[in-house]
Amino acid sequence: MDFDYTDEQKALKDEARRFLGDASPISVVRGVLENPERGHDAALWARVAEQGWCGAAIPEAYGGYEFGYVELCGLAEELGRSLAPVPFASSVYQFAEAVLAEGTEEQKLELLPTIASGESIGTIAVSEGPGTVSAKRLATRYANGTLTGTKLPVADGMAAGKAVVLAMGSDGPVLVLTDLAGPGIDRRMVPTLDPTRGAAQIVFDNAPAQVLGSGGDGIAALARVHDRSAVLMSFEQLGGADRALEMARDYALERYAFGRPIGSYQAIKHKLADVFIRIEVARASAYYGAWALSTNAAELPIAAAAARIAGCNAYWQAAKENIQTHGGIGFTWEADPHLHYRRARHLGLVLGSAKAWKHKLTDRLEAQRAASNAERHAA
Amino acid sequence: MNFDDNPTEAQYRTKVRDWIASNKPDLSVLPPEERLVWTQGHKNAMRQWQATKSAGGYACITWPKEQGGAGGTQIEDVIFSQEETAAEIHDPYYITGLKMLIPAILKFNSDAKFAERVPLAVRGDEIWCQLFSEPSSGSDSAGIRTAAVRQGDEWVINGQKVWNSGAAHADYGLLITRTDPDQPKHKGLTAFWLKMDAPGLEVRPIKTMGGDSELNEVFFDDVRITDDQRVGAVNDGWSVVLATLMNERAAIGQSNGLTWSDMMDLAASVPTDDGTVMDDDAFRDLIADLYVDLEARRLIGFRTLTAISRGQSPGPEGSAAKLLWSGGTQTMMSEALDMLGEFGLVQDSVLSPRAGAFQQRFLWSCGLRIGGGTDEIQKNIIAERVLGLPADVRVDKGVPFREIPSGR
Numbered sequence: 001m002d003f004d005y006t007d008e009q010k011a012l013k014d015e016a017r018r019f020l021g022d023a024s025p026i027s028v029v030r031g032v033l034e035n036p037e038r039g040h041d042a043a044l045w046a047r048v049a050e051q052g053w054c055g056a057a058i059p060e061a062y063g064g065y066e067f068g069y070v071e072l073c074g075l076a077e078e079l080g081r082s083l084a085p086v087p088f089a090s091s092v093y094q095f096a097e098a099v100l101a102e103g104t105e106e107q108k109l110e111l112l113p114t115i116a117s118g119e120s121i122g123t124i125a126v127s128e129g130p131g132t133v134s135a136k137r138l139a140t141r142y143a144n145g146t147l148t149g150t151k152l153p154v155a156d157g158m159a160a161g162k163a164v165v166l167a168m169g170s171d172g173p174v175l176v177l178t179d180l181a182g183p184g185i186d187r188r189m190v191p192t193l194d195p196t197r198g199a200a201q202i203v204f205d206n207a208p209a210q211v212l213g214s215g216g217d218g219i220a221a222l223a224r225v226h227d228r229s230a231v232l233m234s235f236e237q238l239g240g241a242d243r244a245l246e247m248a249r250d251y252a253l254e255r256y257a258f259g260r261p262i263g264s265y266q267a268i269k270h271k272l273a274d275v276f277i278r279i280e281v282a283r284a285s286a287y288y289g290a291w292a293l294s295t296n297a298a299e300l301p302i303a304a305a306a307a308r309i310a311g312c313n314a315y316w317q318a319a320k321e322n323i324q325t326h327g328g329i330g331f332t333w334e335a336d337p338h339l340h341y342r343r344a345r346h347l348g349l350v351l352g353s354a355k356a357w358k359h360k361l362t363d364r365l366e367a368q369r370a371a372s373n374a375e376r377h378a379a
Numbered sequence: 380m381n382f383d384d385n386p387t388e389a390q391y392r393t394k395v396r397d398w399i400a401s402n403k404p405d406l407s408v409l410p411p412e413e414r415l416v417w418t419q420g421h422k423n424a425m426r427q428w429q430a431t432k433s434a435g436g437y438a439c440i441t442w443p444k445e446q447g448g449a450g451g452t453q454i455e456d457v458i459f460s461q462e463e464t465a466a467e468i469h470d471p472y473y474i475t476g477l478k479m480l481i482p483a484i485l486k487f488n489s490d491a492k493f494a495e496r497v498p499l500a501v502r503g504d505e506i507w508c509q510l511f512s513e514p515s516s517g518s519d520s521a522g523i524r525t526a527a528v529r530q531g532d533e534w535v536i537n538g539q540k541v542w543n544s545g546a547a548h549a550d551y552g553l554l555i556t557r558t559d560p561d562q563p564k565h566k567g568l569t570a571f572w573l574k575m576d577a578p579g580l581e582v583r584p585i586k587t588m589g590g591d592s593e594l595n596e597v598f599f600d601d602v603r604i605t606d607d608q609r610v611g612a613v614n615d616g617w618s619v620v621l622a623t624l625m626n627e628r629a630a631i632g633q634s635n636g637l638t639w640s641d642m643m644d645l646a647a648s649v650p651t652d653d654g655t656v657m658d659d660d661a662f663r664d665l666i667a668d669l670y671v672d673l674e675a676r677r678l679i680g681f682r683t684l685t686a687i688s689r690g691q692s693p694g695p696e697g698s699a700a701k702l703l704w705s706g707g708t709q710t711m712m713s714e715a716l717d718m719l720g721e722f723g724l725v726q727d728s729v730l731s732p733r734a735g736a737f738q739q740r741f742l743w744s745c746g747l748r749i750g751g752g753t754d755e756i757q758k759n760i761i762a763e764r765v766l767g768l769p770a771d772v773r774v775d776k777g778v779p780f781r782e783i784p785s786g787r
Binding site: 002003245249264268276284285288290306310366 | 380381382639640643657660663664666667668670671672674675678679681682684685686689696699700702703755757758759761762763765766767768769770771772
């Protein structure tokens, strides 16, 4: 039993915090907020890539640095905390994990080295407008080596050069790979709630594409990839939530009303204690997810869903109560709390809503229960 | 991060699981009503179990061998408790004494008279209870009014304690008294250990809203205690209280009662037109929420354990865990009643699912939010000790105890 970062992992995290404090101050985040067409900060991305973070969990055989998944989780926590405006989540938690988990050996050798170095950026294109995509309503088609259809929104869709796309193939849904700089692709930036993480609408018109891996059930493959992404994303959510609570705490100590710091009133103390509890739930769930991810444990699907739900909830609670604790000033453009409010919802939606993940979690608990009942009957 | 037992731990777990299986008490020989905790039959069975554990070297696993312990590690102790729980052994009688009170007393007293008591407690011959709370001293835990007045070599005790778990079954108690009301609240307290059959001491069980009587009031009418049963220095009783509460924080809760999986079992047994409640979307959302919170509570316990196994003292995450458990249990039980519809009203050992355990737990859950530090006190602990927010305005600070307003 060892339920914490090791000293080495803590040192890496501390180093990452120092690095981001210097490389991604709030002025860098606001630089993208004020100029949404940028989508991300290219100079910061280059510096993050230089650190080798994009290859943290990619094996050396594919050009990565193989620090490990728990190490990548620690980096994600710090990126979330600093609100870094970079396409790290799309490229590393989503695209790289999709290729690693589902791709052929050849695809891994071809695609992962430039992802690990940060030279290229990848993303996953799933959503096609309102609602959750399903096998019944999937409109984007894959046939004869080409893709046709519209994906909206695609996180970091303007920055990315490569994408994994969920499409309807001849035998059902399938994950395919496409080059976003290639022919048959028309993309435009779409404004979103959180301009510091860009998004695009991408129209595919007979765009060349190839099947990812052996081309099995794309919905099931996407679910496996999403489980891995969800654990990593839950650490970004945890870092952001921690920072939002810290901001609320600091403000509650310095703001006086009726002759006392507002943080001495139980109305504020108990509210922030409630946020702390949500964050402890997210932390415990994320750590468990990190263990399951790093050991490829059978518990991963359940652990990932729990980490996702707890991460969404904690960041949302922390972000909204941070604004509430700040009062009127927290509602202004100049004050920083709205950056977390935006980011909390952005991270809470990119892999599908918490509500959708609750359904997944209960499905999985039910399946587990049925399996253990069957086992008991057999015995 | 690693949630598996390491090879040494796994080996230990297998060993104790086998040992428990072949030595555990057989409650099925008792009449059904005597299988419940706090009945004479259950208590006798657990007394026998404690003696068996002691003979087998599994009582007080972390204590040094010369004190009757096994000289084992915290992790071994936790593994043994987990295996006891898995074997459905619920023993509320000895934990207070062996995990909290006696270790605290041993920090202050090394005399032969107290030392005599220790092996008897380890063997299960003697049960201990905590005599701290009072009618005017609940959350305000230093507001003790029970008076101890020195007369030569003796102290004369007058006053009342309340919410004393298991006091009616206890042989000994650890008592906190006020010895100097002219000092500020935390200063004039003194601790004693005493025998529960002392003349002038009376225990009255309290029937709580669930109908059981685990909790008691204890009255002191000129009870005499010799000075050699004083714990720590005169007027330094608060240090004894703190030492005890530290042990409480380190004693990881083991009994979970009903949880999310019991809710799934219940839902699968309640019919609807086209299936069971398990197919209901709103219920499926609820199960996900319950799972996340209650699993997190279990996992936070592992974090406490990690701190202990690294030789650090457990952090305030225990307060978060307690709030998740108490609030989560009450919500869950209320949802269980709703799930049953009008039939949820029925609390009957034959008609109700699980012999009425959901209804019983529904009533008991109010106590979970109050005992061991109320929800509100736990939130203050988090706000002040973790977040560093200021304590509330205090009108009792530095004021002699007898001048503090008491509302009567």
